[in-house]
Amino acid sequence: MKKYMKTTIYLLLVIIAFSCKNNTKKEIKTNVVKGVKSLSAKDILGNPDFLAMSYGGYRNVDHDVEPAIDELKEDMKLLAAMGVKIVRTYKVHLPQATNLLKAISELKDEDPDFEMYVMLGAWIDCKNAWTAMPPDHEQESEANANQILVASYLANQYPDIVKIIAVGNEAMVKWAETYYVQPRVILNWVTHLQDLKKEGKLPEDLWITSSDDFSSWGGGGTEYHTEDLEKLYNAVDYVSMHTYPYHNTHYNPEFWGVPEEEEDLSDLEKIDAAMLRAKEFAMSQYDSVSGYMKSIGVDKPIHIGETGWATTSDGFYGASGSRATDEYKQALYYRHMRDWTNAAGISCFYFEGFDEPWKDSNNPKGSENHFGMINIKSQAKYPIWSLVDEGVFEGLTRNGKPITKTYDGDSDALMQDVMVPPLASETKAPE
Structure with a gap:
């Protein structure tokens, strides 16, 4: 309840500030017109020169500890050094989103060549979500309206940075x-935001989407094939879908286990082959969404709003589970996904830039804490060791520490932690 009250107070303060600044339709329109001319989402999405990354700047186990603007700047410089030029956020009811936009704006003032854009998330919940009361999936939370209000305001305040608003994160998938x-x-x-664009109350080149699991976009079971989903396809500017072969090594492991014809391969060859199948699994989910979209007569871009591979797990994906988790596999998955999506003109908001220890705060080895490319010790994981060698992080720090390599750069030591997937005959989906 205490945390809920803090969030509510923050939202109220932000909304009051918005109301004072934008109390007439004329003022809102003026704000948009004065926006700095820059690239649009249409120019950025699908462009391999604009790598995309999911971002959360929370560095502490305690999620109440907000990242400072200087820390957000630190992270943006590191991501820019990695070639990332568009980041995705998830919610606006906490200070991070607002402060991130301030940080990027200040970086642009300090260096006119600095370039970073934002896919701004507006969190959407059902009634009674995250409370002791049973969630009511037929009604929405009253807080949703404030999420949309704040996201709209920020898009107007920073039209040169905010290029996309995503309404909800995995907000339609039934396993949530x-x-x-x-x-x-x-x-x-989504319709409300599109109407604001038509009325000149949002930048006309701002793209509106929702970012959700592939199944929610019709790529899975037919229970998702509804009239409202068809209308949503027609309302969004593009589709933002999630795909996670990593999680499916436990929940849908048919693709993951070593098939009989590969049992005589070396351990490394077995791992490499499994990771190629993981890429193909992601591609098949992308194709399933594309196929459904075409079946309802819609033709819009589809980009990947989230995908990733964790490097530590003591649960379903670790040594006693699917054996999917280590830095070598993360590196292969990252490379495969970048190679495929860059060649295909698909943006891939890879999850994620940095480890976030608050996500499974009671279990330091929980996989959700370890999807980042850089860990909380300011160490670059194996997928980006080469960038350390190239010197792209020289002069940059995180938490005051220079970026070094995990395992002290010892690849032999790293490979000792790499696990071979189980045989196909040993895998089965949970009941």
Whole structure:
């Protein structure tokens, strides 16, 4: 309850500030017109020169500890050094999103050549989400309206930076049992934002989407094939879908286990082959969304709003589970996904830039804490060791520490932690 009250107070303060600055339709329009001319989402998405990354700047186990603007600047410089030029955020009811935009704006003032854009997330919940009361998936949270209001304001305040608003994160997928909503809720807010664009109250080249699991976009079971989903396809500017072969090594492992014809391969060859199958699994989910979209007569861009591979797990994906988790596999998956999506003109918001220890705060070895490319010790993981060698991080720090390599750069030591996937005959989906 204490955390809820803090969030509510923050939102109220932000909304009051917005109301004072934008109390007439004329003022809002003026704000948009004065926006700095820059590239649009249409120019950026699918362009391999604009690598995309999911971003959370929370460095502490305690999620109440907000990253300072200087820390956000530190992270943006590191991501820019990695070639990232567009980052995705998830919610606006906490200070990070607002402060991130301030940080990027200040970096641009300090260096006119600095370039970073934002896919701004507006978090969407059902009624009673994250409370002791049963979630009501037929009604939405009253807080959703404030998320949309704040996101709209920030898009107007920073039209040179905010290029996309994503309405909800995995907000329609039914396994999100604590908070999912019906597609009509997402549709209503997407339509509202599109109407604001038509009325000149949002930048006309701002793109609106929702970022959700491939199944929510019709790529899975037919229970998702609804009239409201078809309307949502027609309402968004593009589709932002998630795909996670990593999680499916436990939940849908048919692709993961070593097949009989590969049992005589070396351990490394078995791992390499499994990671190629992981890429093909992601591609098949992308194709399933594309196929459904075409079946309803819609033709819009599809980009990957989230995908990634964790490097530590003591649970489903670790040594006693699917054996999917280590830095070598993360490096292969990262390379495969970048190679495929860059060649295909697909943006891939890879999850994620930095480890976030708050996500499974009671279990330091929980996989959700370890999807980042840089860990909390300011060490670059194996996928980007080459960037350390190239010197792209020279002069840059995180938490005051220079960026070094995990395992002290010892690849032999790293490979000792690499696990071979189980045989196909040993894998089975959970009941």
